[in-house]
Amino acid sequence: MEMRKCRTGILLFMVIYFIIAIFNTIPPNTKMVIPKPKRFSQPILPFLTSQESITPLINTKHFLVSAFMDQRRKDFDIRIIGIFKRNSIQPLYCFFYCGEFFNETTSASVQLHFAHFNYPYGPADVLCRMPENCSATHVTLLTQPSPDNISDHLWLPIRNKKNPNEERLNFTVCISTLYGDYNNVLQFAQTLEVYKLLGVNRVVIYNTSCGPELDRLLTGYSQEGFVEMVQWPINKYLNPSRGWRFQVHKGDLQYFGQIVTLNECVYRSMERSRYVVLGDIDEIAMPYKHNNLNSLMAMLQRKHPKVAEFSLESHVFPHSYFDPSGRFSLPQWRNVSGINILEHIYREDPDRKMFLHFKMIVQPKLVEQTSVHDVPKKFGVKYRVPWNLCRFIHIHVARRTSLMLEELKEDKRLWDFQEKLIPNVDKALQRAGLLTTES
Numbered sequence: 540m541e542m543r544k545c546r547t548g549i550l551l552f553m554v555i556y557f558i559i560a561i562f563n564t565i566p567p568n569t570k571m572v573i574p575k576p577k578r579f580s581q582p583i584l585p586f587l588t589s590q591e592s593i594t595p596l597i598n599t600k601h602f603l604v605s606a607f608m609d610q611r612r613k614d615f616d617i618r619i620i621g622i623f624k625r626n627s628i629q630p631l632y633c634f635f636y637c638g639e640f641f642n643e644t645t646s647a648s649v650q651l652h653f654a655h656f657n658y659p660y661g662p663a664d665v666l667c668r669m670p671e672n673c674s675a676t677h678v679t680l681l682t683q684p685s686p687d688n689i690s691d692h693l694w695l696p697i698r699n700k701k702n703p704n705e706e707r708l709n710f711t712v713c714i715s716t717l718y719g720d721y722n723n724v725l726q727f728a729q730t731l732e733v734y735k736l737l738g739v740n741r742v743v744i745y746n747t748s749c750g751p752e753l754d755r756l757l758t759g760y761s762q763e764g765f766v767e768m769v770q771w772p773i774n775k776y777l778n779p780s781r782g783w784r785f786q787v788h789k790g791d792l793q794y795f796g797q798i799v800t801l802n803e804c805v806y807r808s809m810e811r812s813r814y815v816v817l818g819d820i821d822e823i824a825m826p827y828k829h830n831n832l833n834s835l836m837a838m839l840q841r842k843h844p845k846v847a848e849f850s851l852e853s854h855v856f857p858h859s860y861f862d863p864s865g866r867f868s869l870p871q872w873r874n875v876s877g878i879n880i881l882e883h884i885y886r887e888d889p890d891r892k893m894f895l896h897f898k899m900i901v902q903p904k905l906v907e908q909t910s911v912h913d914v915p916k917k918f919g920v921k922y923r924v925p926w927n928l929c930r931f932i933h934i935h936v937a938r939r940t941s942l943m944l945e946e947l948k949e950d951k952r953l954w955d956f957q958e959k960l961i962p963n964v965d966k967a968l969q970r971a972g973l974l975t976t977e978s
């Protein structure tokens with residue numbers, strides 16, 4: 540009995556010893572889990588890439604936004620869009636990563652945009668040649684030609700390398716900076732849904748901040764994929780101006796960096812979208828003789844093949860005047876904050892002797908630099924689209940304040956979309972939990 544107990548004890552000890560011995564041969568950090576198959580084998584990069592859309596450039600007062608492949612001109616291959624302190628331009632050098640660090644830099648040419656509105660900071664393009672035999676995936680800028688002291692640099696991925704698998708879009712709408720506690724939820728939802736009905740595939744929105752309900756609405760659209768949010772924390776780095784007249788609206792940079800975002804959006808869309816609409820969120824590019832933007836542009840492009848910039852008049856519909864019938868003052872929208880665009884049907888005829896407001900539809904591949912009301916640098920011509928064919932509906936405070944209601948023109952074009960528009964807007968509001976009354 541004693542002996543058996545003892546043998547069992549020894550056996551048990553040996554078994555335990557064996558188990559421990561086996562486990563000890565496994566390296567300490569190995570977890571016994573089956574690795575998930577990776578869909579893409581992501582190479583481990585020997586540097587840090589920028590995780591934000593605004594990247595301070597070390598040893599300078601400048602900021603980098605995005606780098607793009609751009610071989611439309613002969614003298615450079617890479618365009619980096621940045622925000623530069625205009626009085627502090629210094630020589631810069633492009634340093635490339637092409638699977639390994641390239642051993643030489645190439646000198647960078649800094650081109651400030653004219654649309655800086657006299658603010659100390661302005662949009663800039665940094666143009667670089669890619670070295671021979673280097674198919675670069677990432678780039679950064681140095682203040683000296685020799686590629687040393689690079690460990691603290693943040694690198695930018697080079698975008699717009701041709702990708703045949705990328706989805707081709709017809710229309711992208713670019714909305715420059717959302718800021719403050721902007722919470723015009725109803726107008727935003729209606730505008731996005733009108734654009735969907737007009738054939739727009741993507742809306743890119745630059746977001747510095749917004750109100751809580753609008754945040755929920757946009758989160759829904761962004762999960763769906765229709766909206767692409769680009770976080771734009773410009774106020775973290777600069778004191779952005781709320782206007783565009785330096786003497787009046789002080790600050791470091793015109794209107795939250797509007798021109799920078801519009802250019803970034805054009806380049807971001809260049810390889811994936813045939814057309815880009817450059818307007819504000821309270822504006823809708825509206826064809827008046829076609830059912831959607833696709834058929835309008837097909838017709839225009841056939842007649843005017845070399846056009847880069849389709850210039851459209853923007854007409855104000857003052858939101859102080861309401862449709863007297865009230866037929867679109869719907870109960871389910873009463874508690875949703877913001878303007879109901881279907882209720883504003885009176886249009887100001889612009890004073891053609893005075894300033895006309897233009898916004899654009901562009902072919903991004905033919906645009907080099909854009910501004911707000913025109914495209915100063917392009918590889919094509921400008922065409923002024925007749926206003927009765929297509930114009931921007933701009934629901935806004937009155938511009939021609941001297942006009943009486945009787946002098947405004949009735950324009951119910953938006954009503955043509957009501958049948959599909961209303962249920963679609965309701966669905967979007969419901970998804971965001973913003974409808975208190977069932978429709």
Ligand SMILES: *[C@@H]1O[C@H](CO)[C@@H](O)[C@H](O)[C@H]1NC(C)=O
Pocket residue numbers: 642643
């Ligand atoms: C960089 O590498 C190339 C080819 O490997 C070589 O010819 C060239 O001399 C190198 N340049 C420097 C500055 O080391």
Ligand SMILES: *[C@@H]1O[C@H](CO)[C@@H](O)[C@H](O)[C@H]1NC(C)=O
Pocket residue numbers: 671672
């Ligand atoms: C680039 O590669 C080609 C072919 O491998 C070679 O002949 C050429 O010398 C290289 N150029 C440079 C600048 O290294």
Ligand SMILES: *[C@@H]1O[C@H](CO)[C@@H](O)[C@H](O)[C@H]1NC(C)=O
Pocket residue numbers: 683687688
């Ligand atoms: C690189 O860094 C070292 C130490 O921080 C410094 O002494 C040297 O001057 C730097 N070189 C350049 C070219 O900036």
Ligand SMILES: *[C@@H]1O[C@H](CO)[C@@H](O)[C@H](O)[C@H]1NC(C)=O
Pocket residue numbers: 707708709740833
């Ligand atoms: C783009 O427009 C064409 C022609 O109208 C259409 O056939 C195609 O489905 C559209 N593509 C997208 C992504 O909307």
Ligand SMILES: *[C@@H]1O[C@H](CO)[C@@H](O)[C@H](O)[C@H]1NC(C)=O
Pocket residue numbers: 746747748749753754755757758768
């Ligand atoms: C917009 O930016 C603000 C501030 O960073 C953030 O709190 C909010 O969630 C953002 N909204 C969206 C929809 O990206």
Ligand SMILES: *[C@@H]1O[C@H](CO)[C@@H](O)[C@H](O)[C@H]1NC(C)=O
Pocket residue numbers: 874975976
């Ligand atoms: C309107 O919304 C507010 C805040 O979301 C809520 O407290 C209120 O009950 C709502 N009113 C109606 C009539 O739904």
